[in-house]
Amino acid sequence: MEQHTASDVEPERPSAARVYDYYLGGSHNFAVDRAMAEQAIRILPELPANMRANRAFLRRAVRFMIAQGVRQFLDLGSGIPTVGNVHEVALSEAPDARVVYVDSDPVAVAHSQSILEDVAQATIVQADVTDPAVVIGHARRQLDFDRPIGVLMVALLHFVPETANPRALIAHYRDAVTPGSFLAISHGTADQQGDRGPQLEALYSRSANPLVSRDKATIESYFDGYELVEPGVVFVPLWRPDPGSLPSSTPPERTATYAGVGRVR
Numbered sequence: 479m480e481q482h483t484a485s486d487v488e489p490e491r492p493s494a495a496r497v498y499d500y501y502l503g504g505s506h507n508f509a510v511d512r513a514m515a516e517q518a519i520r521i522l523p524e525l526p527a528n529m530r531a532n533r534a535f536l537r538r539a540v541r542f543m544i545a546q547g548v549r550q551f552l553d554l555g556s557g558i559p560t561v562g563n564v565h566e567v568a569l570s571e572a573p574d575a576r577v578v579y580v581d582s583d584p585v586a587v588a589h590s591q592s593i594l595e596d597v598a599q600a601t602i603v604q605a606d607v608t609d610p611a612v613v614i615g616h617a618r619r620q621l622d623f624d625r626p627i628g629v630l631m632v633a634l635l636h637f638v639p640e641t642a643n644p645r646a647l648i649a650h651y652r653d654a655v656t657p658g659s660f661l662a663i664s665h666g667t668a669d670q671q672g673d674r675g676p677q678l679e680a681l682y683s684r685s686a687n688p689l690v691s692r693d694k695a696t697i698e699s700y701f702d703g704y705e706l707v708e709p710g711v712v713f714v715p716l717w718r719p720d721p722g723s724l725p726s727s728t729p730p731e732r733t734a735t736y737a738g739v740g741r742v743r
């Protein structure tokens with residue numbers, strides 16, 4: 479694993495990982511992150527609830543993949559772990575599961591290292607997901623690429639600009655895994671958001687991770703080469719809600735986040 483030093487941390491510029499940690503009630507954030515998060519919450523007051531809805535999707539997607547026989551996970555842009563991490567969900571359902579977490583943020587990596595110290599079946603790699611050859615090289619040390627892998631790009635791709643060619647990036651990961659593997663995506667959108675979408679993009683443009691909202695058709699097209707699992711790409715609370723869970727009083731589109739899962743053909 480690549481090592482990082484405290485000097486990698488940029489405390490003077492908000493980072494997506496630390497701002498997200500603040501939305502989720504964590505303590506791994508600095509004053510600049512909290513200030514930006516509060517500004518974002520003024521634009522879209524549901525943001526903290528939306529982030530919890532996104533985490534809930536992540537857990538449902540992992541459980542779905544486990545039910546399909548997947549035992550290995552590659553969590554790209556894994557963030558600063560809060561409760562209900564991929565390895566916790568996966569290991570509670572399948573004790574033989576293995577997880578490789580990947581994030582470029584030094585605070586996310588340091589925190590992941592500390593919580594994974596005693597977890598033999600999960601590891602964290604500090605790398606840029608837009609360099610798939612490097613990421614896959616690391617992952618191959620832990621995961622068997624001849625067996626299905628659940629690739630998770632949850633709340634990640636809206637931080638991947640067009641210049642990094644997200645479509646080619648997704649295709650690279652798709653072509654590295656075997657049929658029967660899965661891809662989960664959740665992605666921020668400006669669809670049905672009025673002027674809130676552009677306002678959030680303008681705010682995040684001042685952070686280390688500018689935000690790129692994309693529309694539903696674009697996110698659906700990211701599943702080219704995959705069989706899209708029912709119900710397709712939908713607002714995040716609508717993706718296979720847990721049976722018996724109460725619908726939120728907030729309209730699903732207020733999450734400003736689409737989610738979908740595809741199976742590699």
Ligand SMILES: C[S@@+](CC[C@H](N)C(=O)[O-])C[C@H]1O[C@@H](n2cnc3c(N)ncnc32)[C@H](O)[C@@H]1O
Pocket residue numbers: 494495498532533536554555556557558580581582583586605606607608631632633634637638687
């Ligand atoms: C909003 S958080 C999402 C965390 C987690 N996937 C979730 O949904 O709960 C986005 C994460 O992606 C990471 N990230 C953004 N761009 C990245 C890149 N090019 N390479 C690696 N990680 C990246 C950020 O550091 C951050 O931790």
